[in-house]
Amino acid sequence: MAQAVSLPTSTPIANTQVRMADAAPGAHTAEAVLEACGLSVHYGTRQVLHEIELRIPRGTLTALIGPSGCGKSTLLRCFNRLHDVNPGVRVEGEIRINGYPVSAWDPVALRRRVGMVFQRPNPFPGRSVFENIALPLRVSGVRGKRALAQRVEQALQAAALWDEVKDRLHQPAQALSGGQQQRLCIARALALEPQVLLLDEPTSALDPVSTQRIESLLQELKSRCTLILVTHHLGQARRLAEHTVLLDAGRIVEQGPTEQLFEAPSDPRTAAYLSRAE
């Protein structure tokens, strides 16, 4: 992947202050927000993703499924260039967001538009609930106590956490329950008003009640941004996703509308995987 360069600020994707309305799903329902062309990833000499061709429609939830170690999380980390911090990883091919190659983007600006939530809740240790959300806002240029407080409240409300934490905003984030911490991490990502939200098995470390809450939240978030969810739970993919992509051994086996992929898979390997996994 080419070295990072900043796009001129007049281009829509380089402007981190672009409003969410720009990414509203209604206007471009069929349009792809994210495309991968000939994407390959190598960990040292080992190739883990092979020539991935992918198209993520705007304003939908796309599930990435497949057996453990098939490259789902590796693929997800290509979308926000999180592999850049690991010098042992080599990424080839092209990813475009709104038609612009992410390789030409400043990685920090990119990550403010393409948020990410991880498998285990990872709030910033030693910081309060408020500060966990305010810090990314502050470093991205949001100034003023009132503006910050407003954006923090909006993010917590969007993550369905406001009512539970509004009286303890200045208490340590790590005092929250696991499910609340994960919703805080979702709020932290939403605070920057991303166009795309990457979710790497966000419920795998949570109990069923917390999982249920996060699933309901993801349903609501579809109207705000495009979601890409890595999951091991086929039921979760089926409940939440409009589109599903099945990966195996670093290659896409099949991708398409979720119902079609689950009910009438076109590839025998998909049918075999679904029957094994279910």
Next chain:
Amino acid sequence: MDFPRLRLMRRLRDPLGWGISVLSTVLVLAALASIIGNILLRGLASFRLSVFWTVTHGVAGGLENAILGTLWLALWSTLLSAVPGVAAGLYCAWLAPPRWAGAIRFACEVLSGVPSIVIGYVGYTVLVLGFGWGFCTLAGAIALAAIQLPYITRATDAGLAQLGTDVRDGALAAGLTPGQTVLRVGLRAAAPAVLSGTLLAAAIAVGETAPLLFTAGWSPLVPDGSLLHHPVGYLTYVAWSYIEQPYPAAHALAYNAALLLLVLVLVLQVAARGLARRGLR
């Protein structure tokens, strides 16, 4: 297989193992208790409060110059070692490619394995003679900083390793630059471990004698704030040198110095442990 013999061996091995462990523990604790007891008994028996405001003269007097000199040296050595030590630890844990991180950790092990007298001699040839600084605070502080540096680097590295890379990735994914990730998230979260490591390193530094003999020299005067060309007094010199004098007053001063060192190291260790525990919570 001869089962009765096997059973007998098992029956013997277990108490033998326990016996060796208990004996070893008793030996270690007895040695420690003997050292501390001896210093406490002799140090307290001859202790006078006037050591705090009287300077050393001849083979008697007080320890004001040595106490202030020790603190002055420890302050500068900690200032000189903390910044590069913490920076190297942060880089090692979260930013460095694995090969670089390995090289830094190896360098730390090597540096912490260098005998302190060798560090003192290098300081003597390079700083005292080479740069023409003479015996002085800065030369002593640099020699002590070389001893403290690997401890601080390893404490910072370990503090961040405890957080794992999940927190780092979370900060980067939230649009923080690598610098902001390390300083505003990593350093803040690892602060108790970093402070604890820095205090432990300071405790080790205040107990050093050999590197200071070659770099700081000795002075019966209270430090005047100058960093170059003026030797400085320190407690370990009194403990090391005055015990060999054939005078009871000199012995008393040596035990007083040892007692004060013990208290200083204890305070630093307790503070460091308190901070480390706070970090674990």
